[in-house]
Amino acid sequence: MITGSDGQSRPAGSPKKPLISIKNVGLSYGNFQALTDVSVDFYQGELVGLVGDNGAGKTTLIRIISGIIPPTSGEVYFDGERIIKFHPKKAIDLGLECIQQAIGLCDNLSVGRNYFLGREPVRRILGLPFLDKKKIREASAKVVHDFGLRDSVDVDDEIALLSGGEKQTFKIARAVTFRNRVIIMDEPTNHLSVRERTRVNELAVQLKQQGLLVIYITHDIFQIHRIADRIVILENGRKVTDVPRDAMSAEALEGIIRDGSRTSTKEPKVS
Amino acid sequence: MRAAIAHLVRRHPEGGTVTLVVLISLTFAIVTGGSWLSTGNLQSLSQLTAVLAIMAFGEAIVIATGQIDISVGSVSGIGALTFLGLAPVVGSGFGLVAALLFGVLIGGINGVFVAFLGIPSLLVTLGTLFLFQGIGYAVTSGFSFAASNVVRKQFIYNGFGGGTVAGVNTGVIWALTILVVLQLAVFEMPVGNRLLAIGGDAASSFSRGVNVTRIKFGVFVVSGVLAALSGALDAAFIGYADGSFGAGMELSAIAAAVLGGCHLAGGRISLIGTLLGAFILRGIQSFLIILGVQPQWYILVVGLIVVLAGLADRTLTRLVLKR
Amino acid sequence: MKRFFTHLWLWLSLCLPFAGAVFAQDDHYRFVMVSHVGPNDPNMIWLTTSMKTFNEKYPGVKTEYLSTNEYSLQNFIAILNQAIATHPDGIAVPILNNEALQPILDKAVESGIPVVAFNIPDARPVGERIKYLTYVGGDEYQTGLKMGEFVIDQANAGKVPKPVKIMCANHDAAHQGLKARVRGMTDAMKKIGVPVDELIIGSDPAKARSIMQSYLSTHKDVNYLYSLGTISCPWVYSVADQMGLKPKLSDKGVTIVTMDDSPNSLEGIKDGKILATHNQGFWFQGYLPMEILYYYKRMGIYPLNDVLTGPVIINPDNVDQYIKSVKSIIGEDAYKKQLTW
């Protein structure tokens, strides 16, 4: 039904036209300005590190891109087309997957049902859409196996039986295996062991090499500096830096973040 | 052993209820010397169960999304009054359609407040409970709500609770039909997957592209229609309705759902369990009547059973979710 | 009224000579009374007490009293159906609604269970009506009508004020019997052109009082308060008293009339707080159906006419006598306990 793939070829280098273009976006909760006049372009086949301190507006920006909240001002373009209606369903249909920190899995559903939530495969019987349970089971079992989760995990069991790390891995696996165009990772390495962390970072690079746009959110500048093509720094809801990785050292970037946060103490924070 | 039980319970949340039904049925049958299982009693019991179960199915669907609908008692009253009030005038077919439309309307009102305005469902449905109870009282002071002999012969009237097929009230057939339809919709279709997802974690399901607002709205409409249908079926069975129709049924419907293994927090329901829960509630009443105990004991026993069922279910769930 | 006494005495004279011991010991019947008079209705105690008396007389006969918790036709029918399914040897039941009960009761009669109607009859003529043996009880519409006529008589005699507007305090919005009383009162008052309002007060005392106060504070022309059940009678009085409406019986202020023969109503009349109440013979309504069922099972006989146990109007002239008889039946102690004045 929804594959996310549009069948276009994906060149490895950055094409001229941005895949996601954010123009002068602002978002305010009443008189609190979470984002102010942020403009940034994301291109196909690049790995962008979105960095900033807590409350800088990273998650807010991601929520706008993945359709969870509409911006109060400014415009968002996807593949040259302006987004009018903001809804996660639309973002997913466009081939945009977001791995969020706290949300994304329903504890009461089975592993398989979580895997396909929102885009369940169906078999039509008398024209009625019935869940294709065989496909759900097989596809999700493959993912569980491919991403090295415990063998004892039965895809018909509730996802609540998985540990925190396993859940995170599963979310990443889900985002990756659907053929998408954009993968957004919001602090993907939280709750992960060192070995798992390395795997996630390798994965991000692999995805980029496959021609996807990867937006990687973190507050760990040193980690992202190793793998990203470009670093975007947000501070107090504003974009303060947008440089290719090679243009600045990790230490210099860290300095920017540190200085920025000093002026932010007066403002209320949004998590 | 424990793992095996855990596995069984995990796949079949109604397992506890089924066991309880078997135990209760056996006990009741033995204690009453078999008369609890007499044809007459089972006929009456099945009709009562069907009416309560249809209402409780709607309640279960609402509970699945983590909401609650306590207006169902009033809605079933309005359904009954509309059906019997209009049947003599425009025929039972149109009467029934009108009753169901009222169900849609009231369910829609609940849905708008809950899904679009984001007001807690307990309060919204508390408001509509009062609102339509008052309307029920008001209309019954001036009009008559009885099925005339002409109406009683109509096919639709008999097909919707007024008649029997092979000794079984047609309402029972509707209850089973609805059970099958809902069972398929909730557990075999995408919409059911999303419904349960909302009950489990609304924010997560929204982030996966589930239209939370529409589904929340939808469950209240379904609940409204089923409550109105349940009222119409019982009204057709009795042939008369008054302002007290459906009063207090909301609590029985919630109790049936809880007994059936539905979690009030949402995300985990069993429709078969709900049917059995309704059967247990009604079965206890008939058991007490056969024993010649005053029915006043009934609500006391129901109170105890609701809490005990909650405790049993809690223990089972804990067992299930142990890693 | 005459008919009532004829039948009543006939039946009592028939019952009493046969002491239970003559043949009761070896008869094992089970009679069920299915009723809408539940625990929210103080009259329930009359029915259960009289059935207990019956049981003392015929120890071999088992009687059961089943009732809904509050007025609900829906629950009543559920209980009735389940009671019939137990195949009792006889059923006593109020005909809450002809249409609703006809199919159920006719089927029960066909299957060999004799039925006696009590408290509410099927108003249609014999032959058309439900095939019960006989009816024992009063008539709700007549109850309201006769009370209205009594009020008009007393007012014409100058003992109480002329009615200007009447409020009927209804504690159960769905109770068809109460609604019939209101219709009776309305029809009686139509003759002299006095309007009648029905106010739904609910059955919680605090809320009921609040609702009545609100109503009375603006409907100042209301000068008769008809409490449709014993339960609300003291509430009505205390509200009227607190509002300074002079409910004490005189030719001024408001006047209260009520229903049923509970200690509250009776003592209220004695103290001059209430003009009159009705009795519809609840003790008989519990006892006689059992006797009739017993005689029918035992000898195949039953009264061909209805046994009317009411309405009877109780007023200051006959209240003392009446209190004595009530105390003799429910006992001095229970009488005092039920008194809430």
Next chain:
Amino acid sequence: MRKLLKRPDLGIIIGCLFIFALFTLYDPAQWFNWGTVSNIGEYTAILGLLAIGQSFVVLIREIDLSVGSVYGIVGIAFVGLENNNVSDVLAFVLAMLLALLVGLVNAALVIRGKLSSMIVTLGGLFFYRGLIYIITHGAVTGVPQAVRQNWFAQLLGGHSLRIQNGFLLLLILGFLCAVTLHETRFGNHLLALGGDPASAESRGVPLGKVRTIAFALCSLFAGLSAIVTLTNDPETSVSLGTGMELEAIAAVVVGGTLLTGGRGTMLGTILGSFFLTAVRSEIIALGAPPSWYVSFVGIALLTLVTINTLLLKRLRISG
């Protein structure tokens, strides 16, 4: 001004001012009438006491559906004890102990049994009402004249300066509860538990203890409300308190307390009780059809809750 706007009870304050203005303009003779005022005051006291108890439970994200039945059973116990020649003070103490017991049972089932409070108290709603039916057999009971006139009955049910003592009691207890809620450590714990149980626990709030106290207070207030009712007008019936749980919850929520816990005021709860009582009273007084006021209560509830929710949304947005 900003502080006022942030009050959770803003909606009900506006609501009360609105009906006050409306009734003053529309029907001043009825509205400014001692009879009306004392009528509204009397029922506000009863509903308000129930609702204050309910507030504690709602503030910690729980609900107590059993208060109507508890109100009934405690009231019947109180009158029953007095009838059996137990002195009224002792009867009061014993009846309140019964209420306390009910509250502790509720709390134990919620905390130890890990059950949702809705299930526990729904069970209680049925159970205690069933108990009332069985114990009383439907008999109406009252207390002897002598008992009604003595100091204790007068203390709770009488009048001071033409004002019902029950109403004064509501104001005093409402004030004390408000102080407890906003000025004491317990109140802080309570609000923290309602706002975010996990964070509260991590900060060392004894969750079990706070929950237990909240449920106990709820049942105790329900019992007290029943006793205030019965000392004023000592007649019990099996229907004592039926449906009161819904009215109490309505009053609490109309008063601006969030069902999701952690936010609410006692003033709001008392005003909520007043609002529902006053609106119903005026609707009846204005001559609405006899049974329609039931509907109007529903409409009032829906309207105010909608206003509250929308206000809160604005507030959330403005940080």
